[in-house]
Amino acid sequence: MGNITDSYETLAKIFPNKIAIYTNHQQINYKKWNELVNQTANWLDSLHSENKTIGILLPNGIPFLQLFAGAAKAGWIAVPYDLKWKTTELEKRVKLSNPSIIVTTREIYNRIIRDFPNAISLDDSLRKISRFEANIIKHTQENSPFYIGFTSGTTGNPKAFIRSQDSWVASFDCNRIDFEINESEHVLIPGALIHSHFLYGAISTLYLGGTVYLLDKFSPIKGHSWIKSYPITTMYVVPTMVEAFLKQGIQINKSIKILSSGAKWSESSKMKISIIFPNITMYEFYGASEMSFITVLSDRDGMHKAASVGKPCYGVEVQIRLQDQRLAKHNEIGKIYVRSGLIIDGYIDHDGKDVHSIRDEEGWATVHDMGYFDEDGYLYIIGREQNMILYGGINIFPEEIEKVISLHPDVEEVAVIGLEDSYWGQVVVAVVKGKENPLEIRKFCKKYLSSYKIPRKWLFLSEMPYTTSGKIARAELVKLFENKETKTSDE
Template identity: 80%
Template sequence: MGNITESYEFSAKNFPNKIAIQTDHQQINYKNWSELVNQTANWLYSLHSENKIIGIHLPNGIPFLQLFAGAAKAGWIAVPLDLKWKTIELEERVKICNPSIIVTTKEIFYRNKHMIPNLKSLDDILQEISQFEVNIIRDTQEDLPFYIGFTSGTTGKPKAFVRSQKSWLASFECNRMDFELNELDHIFIPGALIHSHFLYGAISTLYLGGTVYLLDKFSPIKGHLWIQSYPITTMYVVPTMLEAFQKQGILINQPIKVLSSGAKWSERLKLEIRNHFPKMTMYEFYGASELSFITVLSERDGFKKAASVGKPCSGVEVQIRLKDQSLARPNEIGKVYVRSELIITGYMDSDGRTVHSIRDEEGWATVHDMGYFDEDGYLYITGREQNMILYGGINIFPEEVEKVISLHPDVEEVAVIGLPDSYWGQVVTAVVKGNGSSLELKRLCNKYLSSYKIPRKWFFLSEMPYTTSGKIARAELIKQLERKVTSN
């Protein structure tokens, strides 16, 4: 079994002077990158720790990737910890994953060293690492867990998942086969490495032997400058980043491949962004933290199947199952199940010791998304089971209604939820951040939606409640609105 860093030695030998990582203030070639990862692994070996877990509480930069890759090389588990978390949020997650060492900035170290156990300053750690051999002392090739991430769902309560080396090695094949990436690519990572989308983008690029261009912090103006200044061929994005380029009126004429999550795009943004990226080749993928890549929609399919999230990625099987677990027919909505080597090992118990698999006996797993295949084998996502609204015995997926409301140019953000109703069971309720009026938005909904899907209640908020991962906290939103309705 391989290691996600196993290709570094090959790259260092065959193109030692090629840039591996370029940041605002630093660049490193493959020879030095391979040696740096080896030194980091050797340093971790020297700690003789029984609890081989390292927390990485750092901003974007080479040290973040160095510690992550070095941990993988040494057979340790890396835990990225978000700098945006409040101290109480950090303490909660540290308690779950229990790292034996947490590396952070000097400023955070001095501020939190008495509150967070095992906290170390990056400057001190880098000095220690520099003393070690640049050749690997002991190589780890086992299929070990190497990554703990956190997902919070709609409630905001953190859940820790564990991923194995094998799962990312399998995912790297999707880069080659489905996204057509290789060692010749120059890949732009504009987002924070704390998010697995961008961390995976960087680490997979280094495995393939490409060059990573890593922004300290996302800015559309700075991103545009980098795309103009460097030979960037591909960039990993989330839809809000492309929307930021669009709002700045930025036009990017260079040919560029864009990799983004297909399930979160609005149709309006898809159409508008092409005016700002006229030579863009789009690869949209649908996936989840727990399941990794599920389907991909290529540029050539994106026009004829724009509403779908594509076909299964290489090595991925997808089924749509009805409530009785029988397989759905084409265009029949059911729950999405996935089987592949890309799936996480499982969720950690709150005690940090036990890992529970999310697979069934035959290796299938679900995150409770609902969807259907069309007659050509393209997958469509209708929503998440737990978000479903039951209105008079009819199932309504809020994501479908949100997609329509977000077409209005004055809507910044929208969440559609079900509020309790004594007659209907639940009524469709829209919560909007933005300037659109309820009358305008009702007319828009009437144009695209069946009458029973149009929200009966409308609320306008200046701010939405969010989970720690930046998603709208639907459970908290429902509580807020129920209190508001009751008080009125």
């Protein structure tokens, strides 16, 4: 199908002076962008590495995208690392991904060179890159692996997945068809490029020929300012960012398209943001790091199917299977299986040598989410199998309880987890960010939930812990209870 950088040559000829990437510090047109990517690819090729894997430990900026795209062009694999990771966390992921070199800032380089002797400073690498030809010397093989990312397993330990060029090139068709995005878009990327949602947003925009507006780091004030000052037409977000924008309370009247991944938006958040952005076009999509896009729900459909996550994206097949692997009927809950060209190659084993596919013999894969289709073909997510709480032999999905609790005015954010119990197996526990008022919230829950679904214990926090992808870190919440580090409010 091709390389994720294949369009750059053409774009450089058709729109040489069009801005490809705009940041707070610099801007670069498509002619220069194409040259930088080629120079980077030629530099990497000159290293004659057997492993052909580059670690990127950098803040948001053009160099991050340049190294990522240049690696893809050269047939190398890029591995973004999070600046927030401690040395021990970085060591685990470096061991899994086994990079030939790690490019980082001068400050971090001085700090980590003893532990990571293959590190190189960004300044040094850019100096070396600048000496190479601006035309590509070598063409890469078709559909080569290009990207290693990480997810947290159920134990909290990282799992490394690897994906090939074709999976993202196929995803770009979803941008065109499902999200109606083309070369005329001005796309705001407000989040960290370590998050695949924002990295994909930037790379897909560059492939299609739009302009990327890249924030150094997320700031709702800066985001609002850029939306007002520049011709932004599209913005990639996660729900926590939306809440931050809402707190600013600044109305933006221009037409803007929002692409949201992560947790499902609450109806109250949707109503609030439609006031802040009265001319919004909203696309929520359900997906996973391993699967990319699965379904999409536009605000046109969201009016009458608000609780669903939409219909399958272009080129994606979805099945609901029961425990005995029979296909579920309409409104019958089962495990969600997906088949598409967007799925990862697989997980890398712990010695970094073998890749284990997540597909079955017929190409189907699952991340163990549970859900159902309605009679109109809209998908509804009930919860993730691994989050399921087994209370006295009854299956309880935390997501259902979270939806109810989140409606209470005293609640800003909520996560429901299962805590081990010698009699019941597990009991339902609610962790709430907001006003500490467990009796009132329990009373509210009784209106909408069966008694066995109402949390038995309550924990109130000033801030929730998050994973690098912006989701609530449930494993950390379980540890808070198990270690009894925080006072809990019993029933």
